[in-house]
Amino acid sequence: MEKKSKLSILTNGIIKENPTLVLLLGTCPFLATSSSLINALGMGLSATAVLICSNIVISMLRKVIPDKVRIPCYIVVIAGFVTLVQFVLQAYAPDINKALGVFIPLIVVNCIILGRAEAFANKNSVIDSALDGIGMGLGFTLALAAMGAIREFLGTGCLLGFTIIPNFSIGFFNLPPGGFFVFGVLIAVMQAATKGKALKAKGFSCGLCPMYNSCNTAEANEEVAAAKAAKAV
Amino acid sequence: MIVNLIVIFMGIVLVNNFVLSQFLGICSFLGVSNKMSSSVGMGGAVVFVMVIAELVTWPVMQILNKFEIGYLQTVVFILVIAALVQFVEMFMKKYLPALQKALGIFLPLITTNCAILGATINAISYGYSYVESVVYAFGAGVGYMVAMVLFAGIREEKLNNMDAIPTPFKGVGIILVSASIMALSFMGFTGMFQ
Known part of the structure; x- marks a missing residue:
């Protein structure tokens, strides 16, 4: 594998290999927690925190963990950090914790985090893994925030709870079917803008x-x- | 009692369908539903593992609560489920080769399926009794299977004819839009069971 510059590792996850929009990973939390911008940001930042920490720890332990049991080891590390994040949210942002509900513990089985552990942190130095975690986490957060903003705006006419257009709401976008729909249209727009080159998957x-x-x-x-x-x- | 169980079961199969209204298990729902045969197999495997996982995690949670370490739920549940799936696979290989043949290939995929972990955590947070949570898990699995089989039918019938679809929507876009329409139709069940 060729040596990459630190900056390219960081930006890789944001645009070129955006985990959700380009690689189509982590679709469950992406659809479920994007009904409003604040939930989307909460989810994105929680997942980013877990991703950075788990990437660092797994990279540190990459020579210690036996190859055969590596997946369970990764899961334990990730689950530990998820529990920490859950505590922090319960203490400082109980509303967001309640709104995200089961999706906070479900960060454990988020394929982005396990995928980065397996594909990157497992093979690279601690600093590179941390940068990769930041980049991938930001990519996920930005995609989630974009989707959350679109759905909240169309669904309620508000952004972050502030009214932008009074008496405007298309309830469909706030509901589960709206999530699938906006995601589908978002992918199609991206495909049209890049002439079908954007999507890796x-x-x-x-x-x-x-x-x-x-x-x-x-x-x-x-x-x-x-x-x-x-x-x- | 029985009525209560029926309400829980129908509620999770139709109204709060795991895939279409709670967004759990989307990866496998979209990934495996391209073929009818594999969606039946995957659906069956999910029902099977979900019920077994619920049978085990509910008592485990009582033990955790007894020692006041309920906050370890996430860590313990994922490990229990991972170990359980391995164990079930080995057991099936030895004693139930026919079942293993039908469901076996989907079993390892299930450890990291968020629907399983989601069902077990939900059943605890709703405060269900042992019987209720097992019925809930069974219903969640059946709901997953129903959604997946219906969607596989749509994909096999309609979405293979790609000519009629606008280019940017080909592939991923149209699948998501059709899932949206299916989710919309499932919303017709809202309010059936209160």
Whole structure:
């Protein structure tokens, strides 16, 4: 792997490999917590904090963690930081904590965080991993905030609770179907603006998942079965 | 009692559908629903693991509460689920090879599926009893399966004909917009069970 400059590591996650809009990762919290801008920012920053901390710790431990049990180890590290973030939110932002509800503990299984642990922190120095965490986290937060702003504005006519257009609301955008719709349109606009070059992921598939390589996918299982059959013969 | 359980079950299958109104398990919902056969398999595996996970995590939570370390919920639950999935897989390989063949390939995917962890955490935070939370988990799994199978049907039938779709919407865009329309139709169930 070629050596990248620190700046390119930082900006990589914001635009070129934006985790949600380009790589289509972390769609659950992206859709669920973007109904208003404040929720979106809360979720984005919580996930960023967890991502930076877990990237740093996993990078520090990358030579200690045995390869075979690395995924459970990552999950424990991430879960620890998620619990910390949960405490901080409960103490200082109880409203946001309540609004985000189950999605705060669910940061544990957020594929962006596990994916960065597996794809980056696992192989790179502590400083690089921290920068990567900041970049990816900001990319996620910015995408989430954009979506939150669009949905809050169209849904209630407000931004961050301040009324922009009085007596204007299209309730659809605040509801779950609106989340899918705005995400779809956002991707389409991005595709149209870049003539179809923006999206790295070729549609939704198992291959998107960061666990794809380590997971016993259908193909892997078939290979194992084939090897066994060959042995039996 | 029975009525209460039916309300919980129908509520989570139709009104608060896990995928379409709570946005849990979206990754696998969009990833696996391109084929009808794989969505049935994945749906079955999710129902199966969700119920087993709920059977185990509810008593675990009581133990945590007893020692007043309820804040460790997230860490403990994800580890319990991960270990459980491994164990179930090994058990099935040895004793239930037919079931393993049908669901097995989807099992490892499920550890990091947020629907499983979400169901177990939700059941605790709603304060359900043991029986109620198992019914809730079963309903959540069935709701996931229903949404996924319906969506796979739509994708196989309609979305394979790509010519009629405007270029920027091809692929990801149209899938999300169709999911939106399906979520909208599920909103028709709102208010059915109070």
